[in-house]
Amino acid sequence: xxxxxxxxxxxxxxxxxxxxxxxxxxDWANSAFATTVxxxxxxxxxATYIAQGAAVPIWGNAVxxxxxxxxxxxxxxxxxxxxxxxxxxxxxxxxxxGVISTALLWFVVExxxxxxxxxxYILGTIGFAGSLVFYDSLLPHVAREGEIDQVSxxxxxxxxxxxxxxxxxxxxxxxxxxxxxxxxxxxxxxxxMMRLSLVSVxxxxxxxxxxxxxxxxxxxARGEAHEIGQNVVTVGFKRLGKALSDIxxxxxxxxxxxxxxxxxxxIGTIITMAAAYGSDLNFSVLxxxxxxxxxxxxxxxxxILFGKLGKTLGNKKxxxxxxxxxxxxxxxxFFMKEEWHMFVLGLGVAMVQGxxxxxxxxxxxxxxxxxxxxEFYGFFSVSEKFNTVVGPALMAFIxxxxxxxxxxxxxxxxxxxxxxxxxxxxxVDRGIAQAEAVxxxxxxx
Numbered sequence: 001x002x003x004x005x006x007x008x009x010x011x012x013x014x015x016x017x018x019x020x021x022x023x024x025x026x027d028w029a030n031s032a033f034a035t036t037v038x039x040x041x042x043x044x045x046x047a048t049y050i051a052q053g054a055a056v057p058i059w060g061n062a063v064x065x066x067x068x069x070x071x072x073x074x075x076x077x078x079x080x081x082x083x084x085x086x087x088x089x090x091x092x093x094x095x096x097x098g099v100i101s102t103a104l105l106w107f108v109v110e111x112x113x114x115x116x117x118x119x120x121y122i123l124g125t126i127g128f129a130g131s132l133v134f135y136d137s138l139l140p141h142v143a144r145e146g147e148i149d150q151v152s153x154x155x156x157x158x159x160x161x162x163x164x165x166x167x168x169x170x171x172x173x174x175x176x177x178x179x180x181x182x183x184x185x186x187x188x189x190x191x192x193m194m195r196l197s198l199v200s201v202x203x204x205x206x207x208x209x210x211x212x213x214x215x216x217x218x219x220x221a222r223g224e225a226h227e228i229g230q231n232v233v234t235v236g237f238k239r240l241g242k243a244l245s246d247i248x249x250x251x252x253x254x255x256x257x258x259x260x261x262x263x264x265x266x267i268g269t270i271i272t273m274a275a276a277y278g279s280d281l282n283f284s285v286l287x288x289x290x291x292x293x294x295x296x297x298x299x300x301x302x303x304i305l306f307g308k309l310g311k312t313l314g315n316k317k318x319x320x321x322x323x324x325x326x327x328x329x330x331x332x333x334f335f336m337k338e339e340w341h342m343f344v345l346g347l348g349v350a351m352v353q354g355x356x357x358x359x360x361x362x363x364x365x366x367x368x369x370x371x372x373x374x375e376f377y378g379f380f381s382v383s384e385k386f387n388t389v390v391g392p393a394l395m396a397f398i399x400x401x402x403x404x405x406x407x408x409x410x411x412x413x414x415x416x417x418x419x420x421x422x423x424x425x426x427x428v429d430r431g432i433a434q435a436e437a438v439x440x441x442x443x444x445x
Contacts (some may be wrong), residue, residue, distance in 0.1 A: 016144075020151055022215035023142045026135050027155035029208035030098075031163030032201045033128050034271075036170055037102060038063075040292040042121065043275035044285055045194045050114050059276045060396025062118045066125030067268075067389045073126070074133045088218050091134035095209050098127025103202035106195050135212075136361060140370045141219040149315075152362040153307025156354040157300045164296025166204050170197035171289045190285075247376060252431030253367040259426060260360055263323050263419025266330065266412040267356060269391030270349060273409075277333075278342055280405050287339040291346035298350035306355020315363040316428060320420050322356035327416040334410035367431035369438040391415065 036042070043059055051058050077090060101124035108117040143151035173196060178189035247254050278288045309318045329348040336345065368376040395408035402408075 018215050019142055019217065020154075022211035023135075023138060024151065024155040024158045025208055025211045026131075027159030028162030029205050030095075030128060030131065030135075031159035032166045032204040033098060033102060033124065034159070035163035035167045035292060035296060036197055036201045037105070037121070037124060038128075038272055040167065040275045040288055041170060041174075041194055041197050042105065042117075043272075044279055044288055045108075045191070045198075046117060047276055047279035048285070049191050049194075050108065050111055050117055057396045057400040058114075058118075060273060060392040060399070062121055063125075063272050064389045064393040064396070066122035067129065067392075069122065070126045070129030071389060073130060077130060077133050086218070087134040087137055088213060088216070091131050092213065094127045094130030094134070095205070096127070098124050098131060099202045099206045101127060102205065103199055105198040108195070109191075136365075138216060138219070139361070140365045140368070142216060148365050149310050149359065149362040150307050152365070153303050153310075153355070153358040156358040157303040160296045160300040160303060160354055162204075162208065164293060164300070166200060167289070167293055167296060170194075170200060171293060173197055174289070175286065250367070250431065250434060252427045252434070253364070253376070255422070256363065256367065256426045256431070259419055259422035260364070262422060263319075263326075263415055264360070265391035265394075266323075266326055266415030266419070267353065269395055269412055269415075270326070270329065270333075270409075271353070273392055273395055274345075274349075277405050277409060280399075281336065283339050283342055287342050291342045294343065295346045295350040295353070298347065299354045302351050303354030303358055306352075306359055309355070310359045310362070314428070315359045315366075316423050316426065319356055319359050319363075320423055322352035322359075323416045323419050323423075325352045326356075327413050330410055330412040330416065334406045336406070363428065367428065367435050369435045 046059060101120045105117065105120050105124075107113070108120070139148065139152060170193075174190060174193045177193040177196075178184070178186050181189040181192075184192070247257075275288050275292070278291075306318055306322070309321075313321075325348060329345060332341075332348070333345055336342065364376070391412065394411060395405075398411055399405045399408040
């Protein structure tokens with residue numbers, strides 16, 4: 001009996017580690033979209049071959065529209081997924097939407113395809129963001145309570161490595177590929193390699209999503225007796241209304257969501273607008289790609305470091321430190337003139353980007369009841385997706401009005417300072433205690 005018990009424990013631990021690995025691999029999978037499509041190759045391709053100058057205003061509005069749609073959908077989707085125990089099914093739909101939209105970017109060839117490019121990017125963003133609602137909501141079910149910070153940070157670290165690895169492959173394609181295409185003009189050959197890079201993202205995203213769907217178990221449904229037999233969309237909207245009411249009862253969780261919304265606007269804008277910003281400053285494609293590659297590989301160990309920092313300093317202090325560094329980055333961005341400045345800015349971003357996001361994701365997981373994980377993560381996703389609505393729209397507006405993208409980037413300082421101030425009013429311990437009390441009541445019922 002004792003031997004069987006040990007074997008069962010060993011098998012249970014093996015399955016736990018496999019599910020953790022499978023969950024974190026989705027960060028590896030989807031980060032290719034974040035780096036190549038959202039981050040550098042598509043914005044640079046758009047600025048160089050499609051928009052042909054003045055990319056910041058156009059691209060900023062495209063980013064804002066896609067993120068706005070995703071943000072509005074997120075809480076409804078989360079409520080629906082909890083009710084039907086269908087987090088993985090909904091996630092699969094959005095993964096497919098993102099993968100197909102990304103693959104179709106192959107057909108964006110000339111300036112006349114500008115609208116097609118923007119529409120496909122928006123659809124891809126919705127797929128990317130929608131899938132993350134369900135991916136994030138699985139975290140409290142996959143990781144043990146004491147390991148949420150480390151698992152979340154590990155996911156971000158794998159994301160940086162995976163996204164960076166494909167970006168490195170794409171960079172080699174873009175810079176070396178044209179040398180072997182002697183019968184084609186260099187600019188045309190480079191454009192072809194960039195389009196192939198976009199297709200490679202779709203393949204990468206699809207293939208490395210498979211482990212999660214195979215090895216992560218679907219959490220049980222949270223449907224109530226009076227909801228049985230009702231339409232899933234109807235229940236989704238009803239739950240959204242109830243969640244809107246409920247979440248205000250979680251004072252510290254609600255305040256943190258507002259706080260995250262504020263500072264995430266600065267973070268999201270730097271991530272999504274950096275390539276277009278560099279292009280408008282006439283920095284070379286080599287400089288922009290090189291900076292993003294550096295960020296990916298330097299950010300991976302810093303994500304792990306911030307996971308440990310969150311354990312020693314506490315999430316609040318570690319996040320505040322990251323926001324202070326971000327404020328310095330935004331000010332430095334205003335004074336950028338030389339191409340090497342882009343690498344300095346990228347190094348600063350690499351130090352704090354993954355850590356601030358990972359600690360934010362894990363902190364929200366600690367302060368929400370597991371029984372409401374998808375519903376409340378839907379609101380987290382709203383805050384997360386709005387970070388590429390308000391920020392890019394503000395940067396696009398200021399740049400369009402002044403004609404100077406530098407004024408657009410320095411305006412982001414306000415988001416980081418406000419975030420630091422608001423964090424001081426979040427009582428994390430009280431928020432965690434409230435979430436644990438709610439889950440304990442659910443178990444008793």
